[in-house]
Amino acid sequence: MQRIKQRLYEIVAEPPEGDKLGNFVNIAILTLIAVNVMVGILETVPSLNAKMPEFFYYFEFVSVIIFTVEYVLRMWACTSQEQYKHWFKGRLKLALTPMALIDLFAIAPFYLQVVLGGVDLRFIRVLRLFRLFRLFRMGRLTKAFGTLALVFRRKKEELYIAVVVLIIVVIFSASLMYLVESKVPGTKFTSVPSAMWWSIITVTTIGYGDMFPTTPLGQFLGALIGFTGVCVFALPVAILGAGFIEEVDPEFQLHPANASKDNEKKEASSESPPGESGKPGPSTSSPPAETKPLEPTAAPAGSTTPTGGASPPLDDAFLDAVADRVASKIADQVADRVAAQVAEKLLTQMNKSSD
Numbered sequence: 001m002q003r004i005k006q007r008l009y010e011i012v013a014e015p016p017e018g019d020k021l022g023n024f025v026n027i028a029i030l031t032l033i034a035v036n037v038m039v040g041i042l043e044t045v046p047s048l049n050a051k052m053p054e055f056f057y058y059f060e061f062v063s064v065i066i067f068t069v070e071y072v073l074r075m076w077a078c079t080s081q082e083q084y085k086h087w088f089k090g091r092l093k094l095a096l097t098p099m100a101l102i103d104l105f106a107i108a109p110f111y112l113q114v115v116l117g118g119v120d121l122r123f124i125r126v127l128r129l130f131r132l133f134r135l136f137r138m139g140r141l142t143k144a145f146g147t148l149a150l151v152f153r154r155k156k157e158e159l160y161i162a163v164v165v166l167i168i169v170v171i172f173s174a175s176l177m178y179l180v181e182s183k184v185p186g187t188k189f190t191s192v193p194s195a196m197w198w199s200i201i202t203v204t205t206i207g208y209g210d211m212f213p214t215t216p217l218g219q220f221l222g223a224l225i226g227f228t229g230v231c232v233f234a235l236p237v238a239i240l241g242a243g244f245i246e247e248v249d250p251e252f253q254l255h256p257a258n259a260s261k262d263n264e265k266k267e268a269s270s271e272s273p274p275g276e277s278g279k280p281g282p283s284t285s286s287p288p289a290e291t292k293p294l295e296p297t298a299a300p301a302g303s304t305t306p307t308g309g310a311s312p313p314l315d316d317a318f319l320d321a322v323a324d325r326v327a328s329k330i331a332d333q334v335a336d337r338v339a340a341q342v343a344e345k346l347l348t349q350m351n352k353s354s355d
Helices: 002-012 019-044 046-051 053-080 088-097 098-116 123-135 139-154 158-180 190-204 218-249 255-272 279-283 288-302 313-355
Strands: none
Touching: 002 019, 002 053, 019 046, 019 053, 046 053, 053 088, 053 098, 088 098, 139 158, 139 218, 158 190, 158 218, 190 218, 218 313
């Protein structure tokens, strides 16, 4: 029985790499989830819902039965795993995991409708979309998602700084535009919070056009804020791009975590020969005949090989290449944005002069 549970849990929950049956079941479940999402979207169209009410009902009925069987089998077979070994506490622990809760919320609306009658709980079915996160359990996608999470985790300090700078630019530009435009009759910049909407739309280079400055000073500041927004918004892109390059390319391990690994290697190498620990001076000077010929030969090689890391010229060249690419992209975006702003100001001036 334990072997049956173990195999069943592998099929419905965590198929090992190369398991054809487990991968087939997971792909089938993912396909059914995607189709359910599409059918749920089409069900909101009144004309389609009026023409095919029976199709939508029976499709949901069959889908819920399949999801329920998969959920029950996973709960029954989870006791084969060490972390869910207890017959009650183990199943409760699995049921309280995020993915299991999402699976439960995905099938709960159907049974609640049967019990409660006319209560419409179709909006909760959108939670089935979150079950697509199972995709990250499969093979190479798991490694790719792990790399993405690792980049965000290692670059979180830099991303925090970029977000703080973005917030400062939004608040400062909104306050400045409020001071300039608040006294204009009929202005929409009636307060700093209302001006923050314009600031966010401008800094993110969206530009809906529902709010815009009318005074010459306000237009000049608007163009300057738009230019600043392009530069600020490019910071997270550059940070994440550099993080991905550091993780994917093994030749350019520039993160401090890799430096700590090198330090561990240095400590291990220093501990292996007892005569080179660094602190006991007499141990190194005790064999004078052996240390004298080794010092001149080890000096040039020590600058390149004993460190175990990338050589400084390679690191500098890589950083220069990344900086050039980021600068070129920022320059192109800035040029396009400034050209658009100048063209827009010229058109407005021409229209005013013609009127």
